[in-house]
Amino acid sequence: MFFVSHLVNGLQLGSIYALVALGYTMVYGIIKLLNFAHGDFIMVGGYIALFSLSTTFFGLPPAVAVVLTIVGCMLLAVVVEKLAYRPLRNAPRISVLITAIGVSLLLQNLAQYFFGATPMNFPTHLLIPAGGITMGDVFVAYTPLITIIAALISMVILTYLVQRTKLGKAMRAVSEDTEAAQLMGINVNTIITFTFAVGAGLAGIGALLYGAGYPRIEHTLGVMLGLMAFVAAVVGGIGSIPGAMIGGFAIGLVEALVTALGFSEWRIGAVFLILIIVLMVRPTGIMGRSMMEKV
Amino acid sequence: MLKISDMNVYYGSIYAIKGVDFEVNEGEIVTLIGANGAGKSTILKTISGLLRSKTGSIEFDGEAIGNTASHTIVKRGLAHVPEGRRVFLQMSVQENLEMGNYTQSNKTMNQRIEQVFERFPRLLERRKQVAGTLSGGEQQMLAMGRALMSRPKLLMLDEPSMGLAPLLVEQIFDIIRELNKAGVTILLVEQNANMALNIADRGYVLETGKIVLTDSAKALQANDAVRKAYLGG
Numbered sequence: 001m002f003f004v005s006h007l008v009n010g011l012q013l014g015s016i017y018a019l020v021a022l023g024y025t026m027v028y029g030i031i032k033l034l035n036f037a038h039g040d041f042i043m044v045g046g047y048i049a050l051f052s053l054s055t056t057f058f059g060l061p062p063a064v065a066v067v068l069t070i071v072g073c074m075l076l077a078v079v080v081e082k083l084a085y086r087p088l089r090n091a092p093r094i095s096v097l098i099t100a101i102g103v104s105l106l107l108q109n110l111a112q113y114f115f116g117a118t119p120m121n122f123p124t125h126l127l128i129p130a131g132g133i134t135m136g137d138v139f140v141a142y143t144p145l146i147t148i149i150a151a152l153i154s155m156v157i158l159t160y161l162v163q164r165t166k167l168g169k170a171m172r173a174v175s176e177d178t179e180a181a182q183l184m185g186i187n188v189n190t191i192i193t194f195t196f197a198v199g200a201g202l203a204g205i206g207a208l209l210y211g212a213g214y215p216r217i218e219h220t221l222g223v224m225l226g227l228m229a230f231v232a233a234v235v236g237g238i239g240s241i242p243g244a245m246i247g248g249f250a251i252g253l254v255e256a257l258v259t260a261l262g263f264s265e266w267r268i269g270a271v272f273l274i275l276i277i278v279l280m281v282r283p284t285g286i287m288g289r290s291m292m293e294k295v
Numbered sequence: 296m297l298k299i300s301d302m303n304v305y306y307g308s309i310y311a312i313k314g315v316d317f318e319v320n321e322g323e324i325v326t327l328i329g330a331n332g333a334g335k336s337t338i339l340k341t342i343s344g345l346l347r348s349k350t351g352s353i354e355f356d357g358e359a360i361g362n363t364a365s366h367t368i369v370k371r372g373l374a375h376v377p378e379g380r381r382v383f384l385q386m387s388v389q390e391n392l393e394m395g396n397y398t399q400s401n402k403t404m405n406q407r408i409e410q411v412f413e414r415f416p417r418l419l420e421r422r423k424q425v426a427g428t429l430s431g432g433e434q435q436m437l438a439m440g441r442a443l444m445s446r447p448k449l450l451m452l453d454e455p456s457m458g459l460a461p462l463l464v465e466q467i468f469d470i471i472r473e474l475n476k477a478g479v480t481i482l483l484v485e486q487n488a489n490m491a492l493n494i495a496d497r498g499y500v501l502e503t504g505k506i507v508l509t510d511s512a513k514a515l516q517a518n519d520a521v522r523k524a525y526l527g528g
Contacts (some may be wrong), residue, residue, distance in 0.1 A: 177381055184445070185369035
């Protein structure tokens with residue numbers, strides 16, 4: 001039963017990685033930008049959730065806190081895109097990448113300025129009740145259970161959005177050929193804004209689930225989480241939505257497995273080892289396809 | 296219907312289009328012919344708003360569109376089938392057509408998709424297939440069908456014959472003629488000058504960013520200089 005509990009831990013962590021990786025991969029798919037500020041959107045989401053839930057601050061009902069966190073992350077992403085990335089739309093990619101790193105540092109420093117450098121405690125059980133269910137002789141707490149279910153539901157909704165709706169199809173069109181998409185009458189800027197908003201919405205859900213599972217909110221929270229999710233996106237195949245989901249769960253499970261084997265201090269190293277192996281054996285990632293050169 | 300005056304386009308420091316004027320009247324098939332690099336595609340891209348002219352004006356249907364965002368131009372009835380077809384290779388035939396309908400109402404979409412399938416029955420067989428698996432000719436048909444979904448008054452075609460077998464080229468040109476008969480004005484850019492002049496009413500000859508000659512298609516086909524340079528003697 002030792003094994004099952006580690007499996008659940010891996011899936012819980014993997015769910016969060018996958019949600020965050022989706023934001024990376026969607027933004028990359030549409031404007032070929034590695035949005036290094038994405039991890040920090042989760043940090044901001046974590047603080048929004050903490051302040052709105054915590055009884056020492058606003059003590060809002062969980063449902064309200066959830067909505068505030070998701071909408072807050074979306075707004076932040078839309079504003080960042082508009083102010084920082086859009087003016088650089090025709091600039092070399094490296095300039096935009098450096099800007100993304102700048103935005104990331106700015107968000108971290110603002111958070112440190114306003115909320116201090118001391119980690120704050122996330123009121124986990126105001127979001128997800130304590131306790132759990134027993135299946136056979138295995139006990140599974142509500143937190144991992146709800147995390148995994150919420151992540152899966154988010155993924156189903158996202159897949160529906162991207163595959164079936166007009167906006168989602170337009171996203172795929174812009175991601176494949178921006179110019180041809182413009183010739184269809186698609187407003188590319190609207191679609192880019194929409195993509196940032198959806199990615200950040202998933203980051204908001206990730207922030208809530210992260211807070212519930214690992215209740216320590218600090219201004220550097222997005223750094224490692226963002227990095228691991230980025231690895232997940234690359235392992236899955238950057239630009240591929242199913243790839244980000246698979247990559248996220250894979251990385252989470254690897255961490256859990258290495259921990260279960262008693263090498264918990266090596267778990268991060270193991271993830272990067274996997275990254276190196278994937279990049280050597282299959283540089284486009286699990287689901288990535290090699291881009292055909294356009295003639 | 297379309298009136299271009301004093302179009303000047305730069306790619307960075309490269310002066311690509313040097314003061315071009317021309318017009319397309321309602322109901323016509325007009326062709327722009329010229330060698331590789333003469334600037335034919337650049338002109339079409341500028342009309343669609345993907346590139347900008349430094350000076351002059353572009354008038355479509357009596358309205359200036361030289362400074363309008365490219366995504367709003369389609370809605371006015373000006374569709375552009377770009378060079379190399381540029382269909383969405385990872386999307387299905389059906390989805391490509393839906394994208395063509397982006398500016399149009401969803402209510403009549405299915406009916407118009409059926410109309411495209413009537414014109415291009417090959418596409419109906421491939422409806423669920425991803426466009427990347429289609430042959431070059433099928434992709435050209437899809438690109439044209441996709442443009443027709445936006446209900447264009449003026450259809451701009453950039454090298455529709457490129458890379459196609461002669462028989463398919465004939466088919467594509469037959470379809471262009473049919474579309475024109477059905478009331479769509481056509482602006483056709485071609486390297487295959489002979490084919491283009493065969494179906495066109497009028498033509499413009501473009502050389503290194505300038506229009507050097509314009510006449511009726513028949514007269515251009517009879518012109519010695521044109522025959523030497525573009526029609527193989």
